[in-house]
Amino acid sequence: MHPLQTELADMAALSLTVDGAVAHLVLNRPDALNTLNTAFWQELPKALRAIGATADIRALVISSTGKHFTAGMDLNVFAGLNGPEFQLEASRRAEMIRRWVLELQACFNLLEEIRIPVLMAVQGGCIGGGIDMIAAADCRYATENAFFTIKEIDLAMTADLGTLQRLPTLMPQGVVRELAYTGRKFSAQEALRYGLVNEVYSDHDTMIAAVMAIAHTIAGHSPMAIHGTKEMLNYARDNSVADGLRYAATWQSGMFHAHEVLEAMSAGFEKRAPVFENLQPNIPKITR
Secondary structure, three states: HHHHHHOOOOOOOOEEEOOOOEEEEEOOOHHOOOEEOOOHHHHHHHHHHHHHHOOOOOOOEEEEEOOOOEEEEEOOOHHHOOOOOOOOOOOOOOHHHHHHHHHHHHHHHHHHHHHOOOOEEEEOEEEOHHHHHHHHHOOEEEEEEEEEHHHHHHHHHOOOOOHHHHHHOOHHHHHHHHHHHHHOEEEEHHHHHHHOEEEEEEOHHHHOOOOHHHHHHOOOOOOOOHHHHHHHHHHHHHOOOHHHHHHHHHHHHHOOOOHHHHHHHHHHHHOOOOOOOOOOOOOOOOOO
């Protein structure tokens, strides 16, 4: 068993398995429709930090169980909205809510910040906060019965954990606006047509097998090159072409590894799988 599985064995909302260089994180509260409860918000960042810090994990798949990928935010998370702390003086209440939202955003931001690719495999409903989550991943895949909905508008809320910021970089603006304003369900086929998902599969097992195969292909490449590719793509999305090119040149000046290029070329000539060293564990060097 991989040490990560032991380290994260006590999770209640998630479970983890490791297959070679691929980690597989699963939402495992099917009876509760995998709603994003307090345990989820505590366990997801812990799991992502642990996975990202591990040297021998090169790709991450996130999937779910039961009827729906997730029905969105667990209502118990909002249980304290009428509590004493929400009766504070207006500016202090606003500061508290802003800080709370930023903390929730940070959980999904980790999906972008982690140095390995994250692949989402969606079955059934992906509702509300589920879209916030999958929008922060590198790639998304779905079953034929999957559907998506920006549910916040039906709850008299503005989506605030990434959907409105990330979805317009993945789908046409007009489509995103219609979906956000109406809250209507859109199917896996529509998500495929507009570019939200990469592929649609007939059923959950077929999807998981296919996505794990993609993850293993990714894991077979140089982890330094994969890390750099993710870094460049994220930077290019948020900056100008000129800035992205300059950043790529700077990155390459420090990260280019001629030995790995020669290994990749030799492996191609010899018709074998290349062998690349893992990145170093991401362990803080400063201790208190």
